[in-house]
Amino acid sequence: MTLFVLYESASGYGLFSADGIDEIGQNTEAVRSSVDDLNRFGKVVKLAAFSPFESALDALNQCNAVSEGQMTDELRNFLELTLPKVKEGKKPKFSLGVAEPKLGSHIFEETKIPCQSNEFILELIRGVRLHFDRFIENLKPGDLEKAQLGLGHSYSRAKVKFNVNRVDNMVI
Amino acid sequence: MRGGSKVVVEPHRHDGVFIAKGKEDALCTKNMVPGEAVYNEKRVSVQNEDGTKVEYRVWNPFRSKLAAAILGGVDNIWIKPGARVLYLGAASGTTVSHVSDLVGPEGVVYAVEFSHRSGRDLVNMAKKRTNVIPIIEDARHPAKYRMLVGMVDVIFSDVAQPDQARILALNASYFLKAGGHFVISIKANCIDSTVPAEAVFSQEVKKLQAEQFKPAEQVTLEPFERDHACVVGGYRMPKKHKGGA
Numbered sequence: 001m002t003l004f005v006l007y008e009s010a011s012g013y014g015l016f017s018a019d020g021i022d023e024i025g026q027n028t029e030a031v032r033s034s035v036d037d038l039n040r041f042g043k044v045v046k047l048a049a050f051s052p053f054e055s056a057l058d059a060l061n062q063c064n065a066v067s068e069g070q071m072t073d074e075l076r077n078f079l080e081l082t083l084p085k086v087k088e089g090k091k092p093k094f095s096l097g098v099a100e101p102k103l104g105s106h107i108f109e110e111t112k113i114p115c116q117s118n119e120f121i122l123e124l125i126r127g128v129r130l131h132f133d134r135f136i137e138n139l140k141p142g143d144l145e146k147a148q149l150g151l152g153h154s155y156s157r158a159k160v161k162f163n164v165n166r167v168d169n170m171v172i
Numbered sequence: 173m174r175g176g177s178k179v180v181v182e183p184h185r186h187d188g189v190f191i192a193k194g195k196e197d198a199l200c201t202k203n204m205v206p207g208e209a210v211y212n213e214k215r216v217s218v219q220n221e222d223g224t225k226v227e228y229r230v231w232n233p234f235r236s237k238l239a240a241a242i243l244g245g246v247d248n249i250w251i252k253p254g255a256r257v258l259y260l261g262a263a264s265g266t267t268v269s270h271v272s273d274l275v276g277p278e279g280v281v282y283a284v285e286f287s288h289r290s291g292r293d294l295v296n297m298a299k300k301r302t303n304v305i306p307i308i309e310d311a312r313h314p315a316k317y318r319m320l321v322g323m324v325d326v327i328f329s330d331v332a333q334p335d336q337a338r339i340l341a342l343n344a345s346y347f348l349k350a351g352g353h354f355v356i357s358i359k360a361n362c363i364d365s366t367v368p369a370e371a372v373f374s375q376e377v378k379k380l381q382a383e384q385f386k387p388a389e390q391v392t393l394e395p396f397e398r399d400h401a402c403v404v405g406g407y408r409m410p411k412k413h414k415g416g417a
Contacts, residue, residue, distance in 0.1 A: 008319045032408070036350050067309070067316040100315045122345065130323045130349060144322060145280055145305075152282075152305035152320045153298065159308035160292045 012052035035127035069102030201273035
């Protein structure tokens with residue numbers, strides 16, 4: 001039984017495989033101590049695939065979908081291309097860990113990929129978040145912050161429905 | 173500030189914070205965007221010996237709980253140059269702009285605010301300060317903005333909600349690194365207005381302790397705010413070795 005973890009970053013989707021963690025048992029305390037150390041964490045959790053967003057607009061669409069717990073076509077393609085195939089009638093030999101149960105159930109409905117999200121997965125995602133820039137080779141320090149900055153601005157601007165120039169239009 | 177060239181700016185005990193000593197002393201931070209005020213605060217320009225000018229912005233403790241906590245004598249605010257800060261309850265971004273000065277170009281401030289109206293000012297402020305990442309979203313649902321935030325060193329929380337300890341814990345479980353720190357401002361009236369403020373504070377501290385936080389100190393924000401306290405501490409602190417310091 002292989003465990004995959006989906007990590008949504010500001011610059012793209014990342015898929016990580018976590019081998020041999022199940023055998024240790026899903027003891028979150030034990031996970032916690034090994035998560036902080038990249039040497040130990042990098043041995044069990046490995047980058048399986050990474051798909052960067054094509055443009056700022058694409059990133060914004062993905063971000064909006066992720067925050068609503070929806071699966072976009074891009075995410076579906078990414079998962080179906082990188083995860084092992086699910087055969088009809090057979091029990092899949094892997095599962096996908098996601099941060100939010102709502103997104104997980106949506107992925108399962110559409111693609112039949114078995115998803116789980118619990119405290120243990122959240123601990124793993126904490127670790128991925130901590131070491132993310134070292135997992136992706138082409139990512140320079142500061143690049144991720146730039147992606148977050150751009151995405152944060154476009155996401156927030158779309159949320160603020162008031163006129164950003166402080167000229168409110170009166171509704172009569 | 174009055175006094176012209178007589179104003180001397182000295183570094184504060186907290187890294188990144190300064191004291192302007194003129195006719196009256198004032199707390200200030202080094203302006204990241206010289207020549208611009210964010211909310212019409214006063215600015216102090218000081219000429220160095222080599223002729224270069226440095227501009228500072230005066231930090232009003234009546235408008236900012238973090239400034240009030242510093243004047244209240246808090247031991248460590250953990251927000252320092254280069255730090256990565258998650259700021260919950262950013263409002264219009266007045267304090268956020270000072271935190272942005274404090275962490276400097278190497279640091280990052282993720283500013284979360286739910287209100288669209290004050291969020292607009294926050295977004296506009298963030299346009300000029302590239303180390304501020306504005307997030308207009310509900311701090312109760314960190315999963316909604318998990319794509320925008322990385323691991324942080326400090327969480328500052330000023331949300332004034334009855335369940336603010338839970339909100340802080342939820343955000344910490346997503347974004348605060350083990351051994352990181354939190355600074356939370358507690359307004360007694362917002363949590364329970366029927367019991368004395370002191371009782372509310374100790375109740376909140378207990379709630380924090382139950383969520384893997386280790387509160388280290390508590391300062392009152394008097395005389396700048398009434399019935400407010402600021403609690404500072406660590407998160408998932410490593411266990412101390414026997415015989416260690």
